[in-house]
Amino acid sequence: MPKFTFTETGLPGVLVIEPTVFGDARGYFMEIYQKDEFAAAGIDREFVQDNQSRSRRGVLRGVHFQKEHTQGKLVRVTLGEVFDVAVDCRPHSPTFGQWTGVILSAENKKMFYVPEGFAHGFLVMSDEAEFCYKCTDTYCPSAEGGIPYDDPTVGIRWPDCGCDYLLSEKDKQHAPFAQQSFSCFERW
Helix, strand or coil: CCCEEEEEECCCCCCCEEEEEEEEECCCEECCHCCCCHCCEEEEEEECCEEEEEEECCCEEEEEEECCCCCEEEEEEECCCEEEEEEECCCCCCCCCCEEEEEEECCCCEEEECCCCCCEEECCCCCCCEEEEEECHHHHHHHHHEECCCCCCCCCCCCCCCCCCCCCCHHCCCHHHCCCCCCCCCCC
16 A cells, blocks of 8 residues: 555646555554655655744735745645645746645645745635645745735635635735746746
8 A cells, every 4th residue: 555645736746645544543643754755756855844833714824935945845734724825936837827726634634745946825724723844945034035825917716714814014015926037946
């Protein structure tokens, strides 16, 4: 039995990953990462940093990228539920400017791989959510970038979470997608 099921999305390189969960009356066990199996599925990057956040319903984090020290991210939820998105920012990609999204929850245990060259964000759908992610490069504050969550060029269809979205002041200030240069992602 395979330890993971890797499902491609409409964006090349962006994968939904479902671990095999072994459960009984005591609870469950699952692997969340196995280098050889991930490499066989095309994820052969080294993860160098792990992050975790906790947020309440309506928090919308993103849509972020780094212009230098670009990060691939393997994301999952350990408490609650989020709607997670990836936006293709690779200028020479046939899916440049397109997005895909998936519901990640503690219940469904799905993971989402967002490679380098993509912007990433999520919306908390439950009362609270804990969000964990492995990154292929370290966080670099001076390299931060982002696109507006409601950018009409990208057109992300965020779901109704039952309240107004809560954004950081920084996330309210991102330049529109059409006005940005994504030359930093040309190698991806």
